[in-house]
Amino acid sequence: MIQLDFQSRQPIYEQLVLKLSELILLGALKAEDQLPSVRALARDLGVNPNTIQKAYQELERRKIIYSVAGKGSFISPGECAGEMIRSRSCQALREAMEDGKRAGLVRADVDRLAGEIYGEE
Amino acid sequence: MIQLDFQSRQPIYEQLVLKLSELILLGALKAEDQLPSVRALARDLGVNPNTIQKAYQELERRKIIYSVAGKGSFISPGECAGEMIRSRSCQALREAMEDGKRAGLVRADVDRLAGEIYGEE
Amino acid sequence: MIQLDFQSRQPIYEQLVLKLSELILLGALKAEDQLPSVRALARDLGVNPNTIQKAYQELERRKIIYSVAGKGSFISPGECAGEMIRSRSCQALREAMEDGKRAGLVRADVDRLAGEIYGEE
Amino acid sequence: MIQLDFQSRQPIYEQLVLKLSELILLGALKAEDQLPSVRALARDLGVNPNTIQKAYQELERRKIIYSVAGKGSFISPGECAGEMIRSRSCQALREAMEDGKRAGLVRADVDRLAGEIYGEE
């Protein structure tokens, strides 16, 4: 289901944000689906409820999910959740590219890197 | 010489790190050149000396400059400074691209973004 | 220094965010000033360090302060901190005005209120 | 009649308070009209009677309705109900404006915003 790496330098709550984002992108979690409750997921993953809470609150801040006290947490409606995930990645990539340009990277460097990651076609 | 944007949300010391990096890449600052002293640069830019200090420390951490107690701060030798700047940007760009791929961005998205930033040739 | 209301329904960390924002607007905290450390402020206010941490992280998310692990937390440079506070207030005012319109308040009501608060000129 | 958004982060009872307030402002509910009984409205809206009860209690606290044991709940007499609704919005707007003033917003900012929302006349 969700595999956490407790040895990683990446915080557990960040791993959770990414894992849940991936499940949404893969279609395993759909719009309006209810997420496991904070306590239930904490128990299943062997993690403290506060850590799950932190992940859920970050996802809510990014408008990928929404939480209703007393009811539960839910995937944002329509294409909203997926859109928020992609727009975030896109924004981060743009910033990295702009920084790179300022730092002296040229278009060829970007293309080479893209080739490495996506494979040359 | 160095233009800071005091309105920007980007911390001044970060702007300084970038500006000084650019001056190195442009060749305005060369290997073994001495940087202005913390207090002199602070006075010239109308900024707190602590802010300059912070920028210099970050540049030193990245091995772009080195400091000698009692003498001053100097650009790292040879192509070293430029290499450190570019390799750092390149690594950040690679990570952003890998994240983007996981988030569902395709090669065409990367190319479009690169076109925007570098201009289509 | 900072007065908290432990009886209030408003969470302590939110009260802290507001109090610190006010100190910045009043000029008591200036650009690049270092804030008290998480632990020091927790001790002074008789509050758990996690609660201070939560307030500081929210202020950092709003780009009003920036934190550097191992060094401390600092007011954002230049006019940045004040700008971020004002833009947020502006957003809240817009929402209150939209709610008021839905509740039947007319333009004249808004003008009367503005007159009361800013003084008729 | 009344549409609730069960997905919203806004508590159901708050939505009810607002919806009923709107019906009063629109004239759909007039002074001395009897409101549906707690159980009847709960059944119609598919909501727990406690939730309706809570909304009615809040409206009574705000003097928008009044309840008579054994008889039911009624809209407050004369212009009273509408006044209470508007005065509440007005109070919220006043607070947002005072916060805005403390944050450095000037009268011109308020006027510009009012122009946006009400349209310049």
Add this chain to the structure above:
DNA sequence: GTGGTCTAGACCACA
């Protein structure tokens, strides 16, 4: 020393 993360609890309002 600093901020950042995390555990293991508690209590609250709300449904």
Add this chain to the structure above:
DNA sequence: GTGGTCTAGACCACA
């Protein structure tokens, strides 16, 4: 039951 806040600790990397 649910999410939200908070306490009272712990340990980590970094400077």
